[in-house]
Amino acid sequence: MARDIVLYDYWRSSASYRVRIALNLLGLEAEIRPVNLLTGAHLDADYLALNPQGLLPALTVDGKTLTQSLAIIEYLHATQPGSHLLLETVDGQYRVRQLAHAIAMEIHPVCNLGVVRHAADLAGGGDETKAAWMRHFIGKGLTAFETLLDGTEGPFCHGTTPTMADCCLIPQLYNADRWGVDVSSFPGIRRAAGACGELDAFRNAHPDKIGPPA
Template sequence: MTEIVLYDYWRSSASYRVRIALRTLGLAYDTVPIDLLASAHRDPDYLNINPQGLVPSLRIDGHTLTQSLAIIEYLAETRPEGRFLPDTVMGRQRVRALSYAVAMDVHPICNLNVVSHVARLTGDEGARTEWMIKFMGRGLRALEQMLDNPTTGRFCFGNTPTMADFCIVPQVYNARRWGIEMSAFPRVARIADACNALPAFKAAHPDAVRPA
């Protein structure tokens, strides 16, 4: 069997998404920790693997893949038994729209580099929390409305977890970590809780993979 290696940071939302996907497929993999706080992502050896200096990167099937959603879509195409994307064109559009709403609209402005820069510019550590609550809250409100849809079931699309759930769960983890009250987003919270009851999601949780 071809070795699978995940270059991972335990608290990275993007890495968390890919861990969920790998665990859902039951794929065994080795982990290479990339400590973002220690700037390991800027090490020349890692930049040779991922020129963007981002996590995750995944070595699989003789290839090195980057960008979490592109990785998950690769897994969806090469291992369709995971059912990460629906069978219909409109179903796939729906799941992608929900996924992108998190990964492209919320996550980029709430990542470590951005909020650290905000704190440096303002000279106010409190600005970091204010920023996170504002932009995560805005994104969660939009998701809550998007999920008011007949295609929403136990999970974001029907009754099987998809790529959209892989994106929402890490976002809810971060929201709770920053003190956002999830009762304002009952659909989002319900789906995240349903996902977190599943073994694959439990095994991928940051608390389960945090370095000792």
């Protein structure tokens, strides 16, 4: 059955990128409504009425408004027959959540641009301070993530099909590349990234495919 889905999106938002991947993996079509972070559109009254946190993304599904990217992905998994974004077993679900949270709840919050700008301002630094902050925390987080992947069977983060963990990893690698973080020494991460890169669901969600707001 067709679902009426609208994604409020910013092309370079990691959290939005995760949800774009998940929608593609589930074969769900969404109307994309860009919200330009650079112009402060996420703080407009209309958007705050939709998402009081003023964060991206927000997703409406058949009139229901959802926020927080991992909660959105879990909702889509629970309501879309045949989804493999989480696994069937309790241990499998824990494993996928462990990996996803290691990125979305550890790396992402301290590397949010609003946080980084504020930290740089307090330190009296400029762009190089921001870049150094990003390289430090992204590099540290991915080093730990690589260790978590140790012993994983299958080409993806966990197993032979992409899961919510892969939906989190690929946007984080996009940010790593933007900030000059070297991931060449992470074979597990590169293996998973290579497997994801073979799938249209990931390629079509890439920021370069979406492009900045007009």
